[in-house]
Amino acid sequence: MQAEIITIGDEILIGQVIxxxxxxISEQLNKIGVNVHQICSISDDIEHIVTALQEAENRxxxxxxxxxLGPTDDDITKKALCKYFDTKLVRNQDLYDKIVKFITKYGYxxxxxxxxxxxxxEKCKLITNNYGSAPGMWFEKNNTIFISMPGVPxxxxxxxxxxxIPQIKSHFxxxxxxxxxxxxxxxxxxxxxxxxxxxxxxxxxxxxxxxLPSPEHVRLRMSISGDxxxxxxxxxxxxxxxxxxxxxxxxxxxxxxxxxxxxGLILKERKQTLSTAESCTGGxxxxxxxxxxxxxxxxxxxxxxxxNEIKNTVLGVKNESLIEHGAVSQKVVEEMAxxxxxLMDTDYGIATSGVAGPKGGSKDKPVGTVWIAVAxxxxxxxxxxxxxxxxDFNIRHSTSKAIDMLRRFIxxx
Amino acid sequence: MQAEIITIGDEILIGQVIxxxxxxISEQLNKIGVNVHQICSISDDIEHIVTALQEAENRxxxxxxxxxLGPTDDDITKKALCKYFDTKLVRNQDLYDKIVKFITKYGYxxxxxxxxxxxxxEKCKLITNNYGSAPGMWFEKNNTIFISMPGVPxxxxxxxxxxxIPQIKSHFxxxxxxxxxxxxxxxxxxxxxxxxxxxxxxxxxxxxxxxLPSPEHVRLRMSISGDxxxxxxxxxxxxxxxxxxxxxxxxxxxxxxxxxxxxGLILKERKQTLSTAESCTGGxxxxxxxxxxxxxxxxxxxxxxxxNEIKNTVLGVKNESLIEHGAVSQKVVEEMAxxxxxLMDTDYGIATSGVAGPKGGSKDKPVGTVWIAVAxxxxxxxxxxxxxxxxDFNIRHSTSKAIDMLRRFIxxx
Numbered sequence: 001m002q003a004e005i006i007t008i009g010d011e012i013l014i015g016q017v018i019x020x021x022x023x024x025i026s027e028q029l030n031k032i033g034v035n036v037h038q039i040c041s042i043s044d045d046i047e048h049i050v051t052a053l054q055e056a057e058n059r060x061x062x063x064x065x066x067x068x069l070g071p072t073d074d075d076i077t078k079k080a081l082c083k084y085f086d087t088k089l090v091r092n093q094d095l096y097d098k099i100v101k102f103i104t105k106y107g108y109x110x111x112x113x114x115x116x117x118x119x120x121x122e123k124c125k126l127i128t129n130n131y132g133s134a135p136g137m138w139f140e141k142n143n144t145i146f147i148s149m150p151g152v153p154x155x156x157x158x159x160x161x162x163x164x165i166p167q168i169k170s171h172f173x174x175x176x177x178x179x180x181x182x183x184x185x186x187x188x189x190x191x192x193x194x195x196x197x198x199x200x201x202x203x204x205x206x207x208x209x210x211x212l213p214s215p216e217h218v219r220l221r222m223s224i225s226g227d228x229x230x231x232x233x234x235x236x237x238x239x240x241x242x243x244x245x246x247x248x249x250x251x252x253x254x255x256x257x258x259x260x261x262x263x264g265l266i267l268k269e270r271k272q273t274l275s276t277a278e279s280c281t282g283g284x285x286x287x288x289x290x291x292x293x294x295x296x297x298x299x300x301x302x303x304x305x306x307x308n309e310i311k312n313t314v315l316g317v318k319n320e321s322l323i324e325h326g327a328v329s330q331k332v333v334e335e336m337a338x339x340x341x342x343l344m345d346t347d348y349g350i351a352t353s354g355v356a357g358p359k360g361g362s363k364d365k366p367v368g369t370v371w372i373a374v375a376x377x378x379x380x381x382x383x384x385x386x387x388x389x390x391x392d393f394n395i396r397h398s399t400s401k402a403i404d405m406l407r408r409f410i411x412x413x
Numbered sequence: 414m415q416a417e418i419i420t421i422g423d424e425i426l427i428g429q430v431i432x433x434x435x436x437x438i439s440e441q442l443n444k445i446g447v448n449v450h451q452i453c454s455i456s457d458d459i460e461h462i463v464t465a466l467q468e469a470e471n472r473x474x475x476x477x478x479x480x481x482l483g484p485t486d487d488d489i490t491k492k493a494l495c496k497y498f499d500t501k502l503v504r505n506q507d508l509y510d511k512i513v514k515f516i517t518k519y520g521y522x523x524x525x526x527x528x529x530x531x532x533x534x535e536k537c538k539l540i541t542n543n544y545g546s547a548p549g550m551w552f553e554k555n556n557t558i559f560i561s562m563p564g565v566p567x568x569x570x571x572x573x574x575x576x577x578i579p580q581i582k583s584h585f586x587x588x589x590x591x592x593x594x595x596x597x598x599x600x601x602x603x604x605x606x607x608x609x610x611x612x613x614x615x616x617x618x619x620x621x622x623x624x625l626p627s628p629e630h631v632r633l634r635m636s637i638s639g640d641x642x643x644x645x646x647x648x649x650x651x652x653x654x655x656x657x658x659x660x661x662x663x664x665x666x667x668x669x670x671x672x673x674x675x676x677g678l679i680l681k682e683r684k685q686t687l688s689t690a691e692s693c694t695g696g697x698x699x700x701x702x703x704x705x706x707x708x709x710x711x712x713x714x715x716x717x718x719x720x721n722e723i724k725n726t727v728l729g730v731k732n733e734s735l736i737e738h739g740a741v742s743q744k745v746v747e748e749m750a751x752x753x754x755x756l757m758d759t760d761y762g763i764a765t766s767g768v769a770g771p772k773g774g775s776k777d778k779p780v781g782t783v784w785i786a787v788a789x790x791x792x793x794x795x796x797x798x799x800x801x802x803x804x805d806f807n808i809r810h811s812t813s814k815a816i817d818m819l820r821r822f823i824x825x826x
Contacts, residue, residue, distance in 0.1 A: 013449045015440030016625060020431050022454070027428030036426045037461075039454040041435070048450075055468070179427065190484045190526045200486075210457075211485040212424055213565070221429070256429070276717075282703025283696030286717040290695025293771055293804055301723040304689075304699040304715035306708070310757055314716075314727070344723055359706055386519070390544065391706055393567065 001172055002037040003029055004060040006052050008067035008077055009151060012041045021066050021156055028160055033174035033225065034062065044068055049080035057144045062168065067151035069134035071113045078121060081148060085139055087123040095126070099133050124148075127163035131155045136163055145171065175225045180236045182220040182243060183253040185404040189213040192220070192247075199242055207239065215393050216400040217252075217259065249412055252404060259403045260288045266410055267298035267348075274406070275344035276302040277315055277336040279327065280354035280370055284399045300344040305336065315339035328353050328365050330373075330382050337375035337382075348410070349375045350402050357389040370398040374409045381409060414585055415450040416442055417473040419465050421480035421490055422564060425454045434479050434569055441573055446587035446638060447475065457481055462493035470557045475581065480564035482547035484526045491534060494561060498552055500536040508539070512546050537561075540576035544568045549576055558584065588638045593649040595633040595656060596666040598817040602626040605633070605660075612655055620652065628806050629813040630665075630672070662825055665817060672816045673701045679823055680711035680761075687819070688757035689715040690728055690749040692740065693767035693783055697812045713757040718749065728752035741766050741778050743786075743795050750788035750795075761823070762788045763815045770802040783811040787822045794822060 005025055011017040019041055026036045037060060042052050049068075056063045068077030082088055096118035103110055117133040120126065127136030132150060136159040139146040147164055149156045168174075184192060189211050193200075200209060206226070212219040222239060226232050244251060253262045267274055276285045286302035289295055303314050308327055311317040316339040317332055325331040333353045341349030354370025361367035367389040373382040383405065387397055418438055424430040432454055439449045450473060455465045462481075469476045481490030495501055509531035516523055530546035533539065540549030545563060549572040552559040560577055562569045581587075597605060602624050606613075613622065619639070625632040635652060637645050657664060666675045680687055689698045699715035702708055716727050721740055724730040729752040730745055738744040746766045754762030767783025774780035780802040786795035796818065800810055 012436065013439055013452065014443050015436040015438070015449075016623065018431060018433050018436040019452075023425065023428040023431040025428070026426055030427045036428075037456065038465075039426065039432075041452040043450065052451075177427075179429075181429070188521070190524065191521070193485045193526060194524055208423070208487075210423060210487045211483065212429070213483070215567075221424070223423075223427070278696075278699075282708075283691075283699025283715055283717065286691075286696025287700045290717070290719065290769075291805070291808070293769075295695075296719055299719050301719040301727075302696055302715070302717035303727075304696065304703070304717065306703060306712050306714040307757075310714040314714075314756065343727065344720075356703075357706070388544075390567070392704070393544075395704070 001034060001061040001174060002059060003034045003062040003064065004037055004056045005039045006049075006056060006063060006065045007039070007041045007151065008044060008049060008065065009041070010044050010074075013043055021151060021153055024153075024157065025064055025066075025160065028165060029064075029168075030177050030179070032165060032169055033176045034168065034172070035177065035225075044074050044076055046076055046080045046083060049077065050084045053080075053084045053146065057142060061144055061172070063144060063146045064164075065146065065148040066156055069148065069150045071117055071133070077148060078119070081124075081137070081139070082121050085121060085123050085141060087121045089119040090122045092118050092120050092126065095120070095133075095135060102133070127159055127167070129155055129159050130162070131158050135159070138167065175227055176229050176232065177223060177225040178229070178232045178236060180222045180240060181255050182222075182240065182251055183217055183257060183259075184220060184247065184250045185217045185252050185259065185400065186250050187218065187247065189218050192218055195246060196220075196243065199239075199246060203239065204235065207235070215396040219256070249408060252407055259400055259407070260292055263289070263403055263407055264292045264295060264298065266407065270410070272347035272410075273298050273300055274348045274350070275300045275340045275346040277340035277349060277351040278302055278304045279306060279311070279336070279352055280356045281352045281395050281399050281402070282306065282356075284395050285350060285352070285402055288399060288403070300346050303340055303343070311336060315343065326365070328355055328369055328371060330371055330384070333371040333373040334375070334380045334382050337373035338380055341375050341377060347376060348406060350406055351375070352398055352402055354394065354398060356394045357391045361389075368394055370394060372398060372402045372405055374402070374405045376409075381405070381413070414447060414474040414587065415472060416447050416475040416477065417450055417469045418452045419462075419469060419476060419478045420452070420454045420564065421457060421462060421478065422454070423457050423487075426456055434564060434566060437566070437570065438477055438479070438573065441578060442477075442581075444590060444592060445578060445582055446590040447581065447585070457487055457489055459489055459493045459496060462490065463497045466493075466497045466559065470555060474557055474585070476557060476559045477577075478559060478561040479569055482561070482563040484530055484546070490561060491532070494537070494550070494552070495534050498534060498536050498554060500534045502532040503535045505531050505533050505539065508533070508546075508548060515546070540572055540580070542568055542572050543575070544571050548572070551580065589640065589642055589645070590636055590638045591642070591645045591649060592668075593635045593653060594668050595635075595653065595664055596630055596670060596672075597633060597660065597663045598630045598665050598672065598813065599663050600631065600660065602631050605631055608659060609633075609656065612652075612659060616652065617648065620648070628809040632669070662821065665820055671701075672813055672820070673705055676702070676816055676820055677705045677708055677711060679820065681707075683823070685760035685823075686711050686713055687761045687763070688713045688753045688759040690753035690762065690764040691715055691717045692719060692724070692749070692765055693769045694765045694808055694812050694815070695719065695769075697808050698763060698765070698815055701812060701816070713759050716753055716756070724749060728756065739778070741768055741782055741784060743784055743797070746784035746786040747788070747793045747795050750786035751793055754788050754790060760789060761819060763819055764788070765811055765815055767807070767811060769807045770804045774802075781807055783807060785811060785815045785818060787815070787818045789822075794818070794826070
């Protein structure tokens with residue numbers, strides 16, 4: 001079966017709001033085996049809504065509609081639904097009583113604008129909204145199911161979870177879709193595809209494969225659908241085992257777990273601690289590590305040493321090293337990593353020093369050159385990377401590389 | 414004229430990725446007077462892409478397509494474009510040479526998968542991609558313009574800004590739309606609207622006004638369209654002067670200049686320096702300050718002091734203060750700010766200490782409580798904020814508040 005999502009609202013079309021509802025709805029539908037075929041954002045305009053509903057009906061078995069159900073004049077979804085389903089608004093007495101009770105409870109005035117929320121298209125079946133006055137609405141036309149919900153995310157999510165999902169499950173006889181995402185670091189997308197080429201060729205046609213790259217990592221996603229969940233799970237597990245044998249050290253996690261989450265788990269499990277000394281990444285490593293709630297258990301802190309003076313006075317990098325090799329050098333970055341490990345008395349230390357760009361740089365050390373070091377109390381390793389002059393990219397890329405170097409240092413060195 | 418956006422990629426339809434590209438593209442098109450009528454996300458499937466292109470052609474003068482141009486087998490947009498425009502792939506020698514140069518420069522192997530990126534549909538006009546191997550492509554069919562770009566956001570944004578936008582401007586005869594964005598900090602959206610109510614009422618109907626709130630600031634955008642640019646500019650300037658009189662200290666910049674850019678300009682102009690001491694913001698202030706190229710001129714560095722020990726040993730916060738008042742207190746945050754100013758020998762220091770959440774907190778210091786201090790060598794001020802238990806929001810909000818406190822400290826104290 002095919003589903004489509006239609007989001008209604010000018011704020012999306014002028015770029016003022018990012019449509020995050022659709023991704024969430026898609027994920028929920030996927031989990032119960034409903035395949036989302038298309039997502040459309042359209043304007044607050046009756047003709048446009050009616051046309052979009054007609055087009056969706058021709059293609060889909062299920063159409064989920066969000067937005068345009070509020071009490072202000074720009075909300076015209078109900079009018080459009082009445083037109084499309086050839087019906088009229090009638091007052092729903094239960095909903096009316098509920099709205100009156102809600103408004104009087106909070107001491108607000110009863111105004112017509114709010115009471116009108118109880119007028120619903122006659123042909124719809126109501127789906128309860130526990131958090132607001134606009135309920136979900138279920139329609140049927142020519143064997144297609146249409147469900148309309150408000151666009152306010154927490155109201156929509158509540159209606160979906162408690163009303164829509166159970167009703168879709170019982171109405172449609174759906175296949176299960178399973179996904180498994182393998183999170184890799186260290187191999188660019190095209191080379192990863194090369195390395196996995198033979199494996200890919202033997203892959204069952206049932207499995208759909210996708211490479212999803214970012215400056216931080218490459219995600220490899222396998223998807224499979226069918227009716228026997230245990231069998232599907234086993235197929236994905238088997239393929240995962242084969243991939244693991246090809247790139248045993250480059251997989252850092254599964255199913256969208258991030259590097260910073262993973263390193264947190266590793267450190268927690270080992271009851272070990274981390275500190276960082278950042279020059280070119282400017283606090284971004286600290287920012288990512290501390291974005292995880294509970295990171296204070298294993299993370300002591302960072303010295304963002306942007307100037308040579310701080311590298312020397314706070315981190316104890318030798319002045320000779322700075323003068324002889326320059327701040328962006330293997331020597332200095334290793335002293336930084338060892339320095340912060342000592343200063344903060346942690347098991348591990350990470351350090352970065354580079355030319356993030358777009359300016360700076362020299363013939364020897366072109367823009368993009370970044371040295372990264374990982375240290376324990378008695379050992380230090382370092383690597384150089386260089387990826388062009390995009391400041392933002394360089395910071396993100398070296399941040400993730402630094403965290404991944406620590407992962408490899410702990411697990412494989 | 415009407416534009417539509419089509420984003421291609423299963424990752425959006427299964428909810429793994431939120432389509433943020435479309436909002437950005439819509440915003441850019443709106444700025445040059447192009448109205449986005451519809452946004453569609455569709456699957457990596459040739460038939461589906463061809464159908465979507467056909468439907469869009471019937472409705473729109475301009476169709477922007479993103480995604481599906483990578484080097485792996487799931488990227489099939491080029492094949493679909495060839496089918497739709499009845500053309501074939503031919504090797505583009507310039508692009509081929511550029512790709513070879515790029516790959517060899519970084520010491521990678523030349524593999525067919527990457528070289529194939531130089532094969533483009535014969536009927537397209539190329540639009541340069543400065544950051545990747547997949548260029549933008551410009552097609553025309555039955556008076557509709559189609560532009561295909563990769564979905565990687567930083568590549569797409571570069572192609573749009575440098576290639577697509579200027580070419581759309583010269584191809585279509587659009588009205589000039591001028592925007593003036595006033596960047597404010599410190600007044601919540603609804604209160605700002607109250608304060609500007611009288612001004613808003615006298616505003617000419619020609620000017621469209623939008624409040625754009627974020628955890629960092631509230632942007633106030635005025636838009637006006639017409640043909641006499643000088644006249645339009647003068648109208649916007651006049652209104653801006655009126656707003657300035659109502660909220661003289663709360664405007665920190667104009668036209669999407671960020672707080673971190675503004676503070677950089679202020680410090681550079683005064684030849685003054687800054688350091689930071691971060692607990693709950695975990696490096697996010699450092700990260701934002703150093704996201705500006707050239708920040709090493711005025712930024713010395715940061716101590717991310719996540720543990721009490723580091724606050725004491727590195728920043729010199731008194732153990733009595735930590736014991737008596739706790740880490741999240743006015744006393745400690747002021748000592749942190751003064752401590753880092755001394756340690757890094759800077760003109761100013763910023764410090765934060767709080768409970769970012771979602772866990773932690775106590776009756777006295779509920780989750781969300783954040784103390785922020787700004788110091789010079791001989792003066793320190795501090796403020797407390799509290800905004801609930803959303804970790805990400807708390808970090809972003811206190812980061813921007815801290816930088817804005819420094820701006821007010823320098824300019825108005």
